[in-house]
Amino acid sequence: MNDWWWVSTVAFGIGLGTPLAFATIGEIITERAGILNLGVQGTMLVGAVAGFWATFNTGSLFLGVITAIVAGAAVSIIHAVLSITLRVNQIVSGLALTLFGTGLASFLGKVGSDPLVGEPSRATFEPIIEGGIAEWPLVGPLVLGHDILVYVGVVTAAAASYYLFRSKLGLAVRAVGEDPASAESAGINVSRVRYIHVLIGGSLSGLGGAYFALALVPTWQDDPIGAAGWIAIALVILASWRPWRALFVAYAFGFAQFLELRLQTLGEPWNGIPSTLLAMIPFVLAIIAMIVFASGKRARFLGAPAALGIPYFREQR
Amino acid sequence: MAGRRLIVEPRGLASPLLLVMVPLASVFAALVLGAIFLALTGENPGEVYGKMVDAAFGDGRGISETLISATPLILTGLAAAVAFKMLVWNIGAEGQFLFGAIFAAGAGIWLGDGTPAAIAMPLVIVAGAIGGAFWASFAAVPRVYLGTNEIITTLMLNFIALNFMNYLIFGSNSPWRDPGVSTFPQGRPVPDAARIPEFFNRLDYGIIIAAFIAIAVYVLMDKSRWGFEVRVVGDSAETGRYAGIGVPRKILGVFLLSGALAGLGGSLFVAGPVGALDPRSLDLGLGFTGIIVAALARLNPLAIVPVAVLMGALNNSGPALQSIGVPPETVTMLQGAILIFAVAGEFFIANRVRRPELEPTGSSAAEAAA
Numbered sequence: 001m002n003d004w005w006w007v008s009t010v011a012f013g014i015g016l017g018t019p020l021a022f023a024t025i026g027e028i029i030t031e032r033a034g035i036l037n038l039g040v041q042g043t044m045l046v047g048a049v050a051g052f053w054a055t056f057n058t059g060s061l062f063l064g065v066i067t068a069i070v071a072g073a074a075v076s077i078i079h080a081v082l083s084i085t086l087r088v089n090q091i092v093s094g095l096a097l098t099l100f101g102t103g104l105a106s107f108l109g110k111v112g113s114d115p116l117v118g119e120p121s122r123a124t125f126e127p128i129i130e131g132g133i134a135e136w137p138l139v140g141p142l143v144l145g146h147d148i149l150v151y152v153g154v155v156t157a158a159a160a161s162y163y164l165f166r167s168k169l170g171l172a173v174r175a176v177g178e179d180p181a182s183a184e185s186a187g188i189n190v191s192r193v194r195y196i197h198v199l200i201g202g203s204l205s206g207l208g209g210a211y212f213a214l215a216l217v218p219t220w221q222d223d224p225i226g227a228a229g230w231i232a233i234a235l236v237i238l239a240s241w242r243p244w245r246a247l248f249v250a251y252a253f254g255f256a257q258f259l260e261l262r263l264q265t266l267g268e269p270w271n272g273i274p275s276t277l278l279a280m281i282p283f284v285l286a287i288i289a290m291i292v293f294a295s296g297k298r299a300r301f302l303g304a305p306a307a308l309g310i311p312y313f314r315e316q317r
Numbered sequence: 318m319a320g321r322r323l324i325v326e327p328r329g330l331a332s333p334l335l336l337v338m339v340p341l342a343s344v345f346a347a348l349v350l351g352a353i354f355l356a357l358t359g360e361n362p363g364e365v366y367g368k369m370v371d372a373a374f375g376d377g378r379g380i381s382e383t384l385i386s387a388t389p390l391i392l393t394g395l396a397a398a399v400a401f402k403m404l405v406w407n408i409g410a411e412g413q414f415l416f417g418a419i420f421a422a423g424a425g426i427w428l429g430d431g432t433p434a435a436i437a438m439p440l441v442i443v444a445g446a447i448g449g450a451f452w453a454s455f456a457a458v459p460r461v462y463l464g465t466n467e468i469i470t471t472l473m474l475n476f477i478a479l480n481f482m483n484y485l486i487f488g489s490n491s492p493w494r495d496p497g498v499s500t501f502p503q504g505r506p507v508p509d510a511a512r513i514p515e516f517f518n519r520l521d522y523g524i525i526i527a528a529f530i531a532i533a534v535y536v537l538m539d540k541s542r543w544g545f546e547v548r549v550v551g552d553s554a555e556t557g558r559y560a561g562i563g564v565p566r567k568i569l570g571v572f573l574l575s576g577a578l579a580g581l582g583g584s585l586f587v588a589g590p591v592g593a594l595d596p597r598s599l600d601l602g603l604g605f606t607g608i609i610v611a612a613l614a615r616l617n618p619l620a621i622v623p624v625a626v627l628m629g630a631l632n633n634s635g636p637a638l639q640s641i642g643v644p645p646e647t648v649t650m651l652q653g654a655i656l657i658f659a660v661a662g663e664f665f666i667a668n669r670v671r672r673p674e675l676e677p678t679g680s681s682a683a684e685a686a687a
Contacts, residue, residue: 036468038408042653078657086664091406091468092612093660095605100653104354106646111358222646227476234473274488280480283473287455290473296464 009262010255011141016216017247017254018153019044019208019225023232024239024246025160026204031236032164033197034177034307038094039079040205041229042101047072047206049105052121052213052220059122064214065149065207072206073199075101080198084191087311098229106222121218125149125211149211153247156204160243173197177305180312190312205229234286237294241303253282328669339666340613343658344627351651355643365643372637373630381518385590387622387629389414391527392582393607394625395534396449398616400575402538403551405568409456409471410579411604412478413449417583419482419493420448422594425507425587426492437511442526442584449580450573452478457572461565467572479600486596493594504593513589523589528622530581535618547571579604606632609656615666628652 023040030037037043051068055061075097082093109116125147127134134145164170173193175183180190209225217224231253239246260278263270294302352362373383393410400407407413424444428437455474459465485493487502495505513521538544550557550567557564582603591598610628614620631652635645 038468038472082657082660086661088660088663091408092608092656095408095608096653096656096660098653099605099609100650100657103646103649103651103653107354107644107650108358110644110646111360113359230472230476234469237469274484276480276484276488280477283476283480287470287473287477290469291459291463291465294466295459299464299466 005262005266007138007141009258011145012258013255014142014146014150014251015254016257017251018150019211019216020228020232020235020253021153021247021250022156022208022211023205023229024235024250025156025243026201026208027232027236028239028241028243028246029160029164029173029197029204030201031308032177032241032305033173033194034180034305034310034312035079035083035194035198036090036094036309037076037079037083037097037198037201038091038233039076039097039101039202040232041225041227042098042105043072043075043202043205044101044209044212044225044229044232045105045223046075046101047209048213048224049108049116049209049220050206051210053108053116055214056116056119056122056220061123061125061214064123065210068206068210069203070206072209073203075104076198076202076205079202080195083311084194084198087313090309090311109220109222116220117222119220121214121220123214124218125215147215149207149215157243157247164243174305177307180307194312205232208232231282234283237302237304238286238289240293241305256281322673323670324673325668325670328667331666335666336615339662340615340624340659343613343662344655346658347651347654350654351647354650355647360643364641365638365647368637368641368643369631369634369648372634378518379633381520383626383630383633384520384524385629386632387625388523388527388589389582389586389603390606390610390625390628390632391524391531391622392585393579393604394610394614394621395531395607395618396575396579396582396604397608397611398614398618398621399534399538399571399578401611402616403547403568403571405460405572405575406468407453407456407471407572407575408468408608409453409474409604410575410582410607411602412471412475413452413576413579414583414586414604414607415475415478415482415599416452417445417449417580418587418591418594418599419478419485419583420451420580421445421584421587422493422504422507425511426505428508428511430508430510432508432510434510437508438513438588441507441511441588442581445580445582445584445587446577447580449583450577452580453572453576457569457576460572461569475604482594482596482599486594495593504595506593507587511588512592513585519590521589523585526585527582530578531618531622534578538618543570579607582607601632606652609652609659612656613659615663 023044027037027040047068050071051064054067055064079093079097082088083090127145128148129144134140164173172183172188175186176188176190176193184190208228212224213220235246235249235253238249260275263273264275294304300306348366355362355365373379393414396407396410396413421441421444425437425441428440452474456467456470459470460467485491486504493504495503513523515521538547546562547567549560550562550564554564586599587594606628610621610624614624631648635648638645638647
C-alpha cells in the first residue's frame with residue numbers, strides 16, 4: 001500500500017468529506033427554498049453532541065444518528081421562526097443560531113458531575129466490509145472499504161438531486177426560492193415549504209456533525225468539527241447549488257484536508273510546507289470561485305435562487 | 318382561516334420606551350432560558366449568575382478586566398453597525414480585527430525601541446485601521462465593482478486571516494515571532510513606547526479612545542452630510558441614485574470604514590493589554606461578538622458602548638465559572654440566546670400584533686384584510 005499512498009489519501013478524503021457533504025447538501029436544500037442559514041456550524045455542533053450523547057448512553061450508533069438528526073432539526077427551528085415567521089434578517093439570525101449552538105454543544109459536553117468531555121465513544125462507525133474484496137487494489141479502498149454513512153451520503157446526494165430537479169415537490173421548492181409571490185399564487189404555501197426545508201437542512205447538518213463525533217473523532221472534545229459548518233456554506237457555492245456536485249466538492253475538500261496532514265509525514269521537501277498556509281487553501285479557492293463564477297448576474301446563471309435571503313411578505317403581493 | 322389568526326401590521330415609529338425595553342427584555346429572556354438550562358443540568362442558576370456578576374463587577378480588578386474586554390467589542394460593534402446600516406453585510410470583522418492586530422504589531426516591531434511614544438503610539442494605532450481596511454478591501458472591491466456577494470467572501474476572509482496569523486507565529490520565523498522563545502512560539506512584544514498607558518489596574522486608555530471613536534462615528538453617521546447620504550442609500554439605493562449620490566463609492570467607503578474600525582479594535586488590543594501578536598489572546602471571536610453588540614444596540618453607535626460593556630462583562634465572567642464547576646461556555650450560550658431574542662424583538666419593534674376584533678363587519682373586515 002505504501003506505493004499507493006495517494007489511493008489511501010483519496011479514500012480518507014472521502015471519509016473526511018462525508019460530513020461536509022451532508023451539511024452542504026442540507027444547506028443547498030434550505031437555500032433552494034430561499035432561506036440562507038448561516039447557522040450550519042452551530043447546528044452541526046449540536047448534532048455532534050446529541051449523537052455522541054445518545055450513543056454514549058445506549059451504545060447504539062443508530063440511536064445516535066437519529067438523535068443527531070432530530071437535534072439538528074430542532075435547533076434549526078430557531079432560524080425558521082426568526083427568518084420565516086418573524087422575517088428578521090437571515091444573516092443575523094443564522095449567526096445567532098451558530099453562536100447559541102456552539103455554546104450549547106460545549107455546555108452540554110462539560111456540564112454535570114460526569115461530563116462527556118474526554119470520554120471515548122462506546123461505538124464507532126467502522127468499514128462494513130473488512131478484508132476480502134475491501135483489499136482489492138483501487139476499488140477496495142476507494143469504493144468498498146467505507147463505513148455505512150459514506151454510502152448514506154452518496155444516497156443522500158442522489159435523493160436530493162432527484163427530489164429537487166426531477167420531482168413535482170422539488171419544482172415547488174425551487175419556485176419558492178426563485179419567486180415566492182408567483183409560487184404562492186400557484187397555490188403553494190411558501191411559509192410551510194420554507195419551514196420544512198430549513199428543518200431538512202438542519203437535520204442533515206446534525207447528521208454531518210454526528211459523523212465527526214461517531215466516526216472521525218470518536219472521543220468527545222470541545223470542538224470536534226473544526227470549521228466544517230463554515231466550509232459547507234462555501235461549498236454550496238462551489239457546488240453551484242447542486243447536490244451531486246456537492247458530494248464531489250466535499251470529497252475534494254476532504255482530500256485536500258487529509259493531504260495537508262499527509263504531507264507532514266512524507267519527509268523532505270513536503271513536510272516543509274506550513275500547515276497553516278495549506279489550511280487557507282479551501283477558503284482562498286472559495287473566494288476566487290465566488291469572484292470569478294458568482295459575481296453579479298453570474299450568481300443567477302450558476303444556480304443561486306433569486307429570492308435567497310429575502311424575507312417574504314405575503315401582504316405585499 | 319380568518320377569525321382566529323392574529324393580525325400583524327407595521328407600526329410606524331416605535332416609541333423610545335419600546336426601543337429600550339425590547340433589548341432589555343431580550344437579555345432578561347436569555348437569562349431565564351439560561352437558568353432553565355442550568356437548573357435542568359443540576360446547577361444552581363442563582364449561584365452561577367451571582368458568580369458572573371461578582372467576577373465582572375465585584376471589585377476594581379473585575380471592573381477593569383470587564384472594560385478591557387469591552388474595548389475591542391466597541392470597535393467591532395461599530396464596524397458591524399456602520400456596515401449593516403447601509404445593508405453592507407460585512408461579517409468579516411473577525412478577520413479585519415486580526416489584520417488590524419497584525420499591522421499594528423508589525424508597525425510597532427518595525428519602529429523598534431528608539432521611537433518616542435508620541436510618534437510610536439499613534440502610528441501603531443493607525444496602522445491597525447489601515448490593516449483592517451486593507452483586509453476589508455478584498456471583499457469590498459469585488460462587491461462594488463463586480464457585484465460579488467460579500468457575506469461569503471468576508472466569512473472566508475476571516476479564516477484566511479486566522480490561518481495567516483497562526484502562520485506568522487507558529488508556521489514561520491516571521492518578524493512577528495519572538496526569536497528569544499524557542500519552546501512554544503510567541504509573538505514578539507511591541508516596544509513599550511507603542512503601548513497605551515494603564516490608569517486603573519490593567520485598564521488602559523484604549524477604552525477612552527474607543528468611547529471617543531463611538532461618538533465620532535455617531536456624529537459622522539447621524540450629523541454629517543456623508544452620513545445622511547449613507548442612510549439614504551441604505552434605505553433605497555434607487556433613491557440615492559436619483560438624488561445624485563455616487564452609490565458605488567458610498568458602498569466602498571462604508572465597507573472600508575467598517576474594516577478600519579474593526580482593525581482599530583485589533584490595534585487597541587495589541588497596543589493595550591496584549592502587547593504582541595498573540596494568537597491565544599486574539600482568536601476569541603471578538604469580531605463575531607461585535608455583530609451581537611451591534612444588533613443589540615440596534616446599530617446605534619452610542620448604544621454600542623454600554624452594550625459592549627455588558628458583553629465584555631459576560632466574556633470576562635466565563636472563566637470564573639470554572640471555579641464552581643460550571644462550563645465557561647455557558648456564557649457563549651447566553652450570548653447566542655440574547656441575540657436570538659434581540660432579533661426576534663426586532664419584529665415587535667417593527668410590527669404591532671393584535672387580535673382581530675370579533676365578527677368584523679363590512680368595511681372594517683376589508684381593512685383588516687388589506
